[in-house]
Amino acid sequence: xxxxxxxxxxxxxxxxxxxxxxxxxxxxxxxxxxxxxxxxxxxxxxxxxxxxxxxxxxxxxxxxxxxxxxxxxxxxxxxxxxxxxxxxxxxxxxxxxxxxxxxxxxxxxxxxxxxxxxxxxxxxxxxxxxxxxxxxxxxxxxxxxxxxxxxxxxxx
Numbered sequence: 001x002x003x004x005x006x007x008x009x010x011x012x013x014x015x016x017x018x019x020x021x022x023x024x025x026x027x028x029x030x031x032x033x034x035x036x037x038x039x040x041x042x043x044x045x046x047x048x049x050x051x052x053x054x055x056x057x058x059x060x061x062x063x064x065x066x067x068x069x070x071x072x073x074x075x076x077x078x079x080x081x082x083x084x085x086x087x088x089x090x091x092x093x094x095x096x097x098x099x100x101x102x103x104x105x106x107x108x109x110x111x112x113x114x115x116x117x118x119x120x121x122x123x124x125x126x127x128x129x130x131x132x133x134x135x136x137x138x139x140x141x142x143x144x145x146x147x148x149x150x151x152x153x154x155x156x
Contacts, residue, residue, distance in 0.1 A: 072096050119147050 007015075029036075062070075072092060079090035123144055127137040 068096065068100060071099055075099070116144065116148065119144050123147065 075090065075092050075095045079092055079095075083089050120140065123138065123140050126143075127140065131137055
């Protein structure tokens with residue numbers, strides 16, 4: 001009786017798998033060549049990592065005329081979209097004047113009671129840390145005002 005005939009069917013399957021899998025993987029890797037290196041490359045692939053915008057770049061001030069013209073364009077576009085949907089047209093000049101009257105960043109952040117209270121809690125916590133470190137505590141009200149004014153002027 002031959003050696004192959006004396007082996008059981010399960011043993012033959014195991015031997016075939018243990019020989020065929022590595023052999024197949026080797027043939028695949030050699031046949032693919034550098035095709036595996038080209039995966040993700042091509043005309044539409046991004047081959048570099050773009051830096052995340054952290055806002056650390058220079059901020060250029062925009063003149064009041066340019067700002068007003070951009071606001072007018074946005075309001076006119078909103079009015080045109082509304083008319084296309086069957087709504088009444090906006091009074092563009094009145095809307096622009098209303099938006100310009102609220103200031104560059106909208107209503108003042110200092111008027112938001114919830115935000116003011118949250119900033120106050122942060123200042124109190126900072127004062128507690130400063131006192132534990134042996135430093136002079138900050139004036140809470142003045143620091144709250146300073147923080148809110150920094151937030152309001154953040155984009156300018």
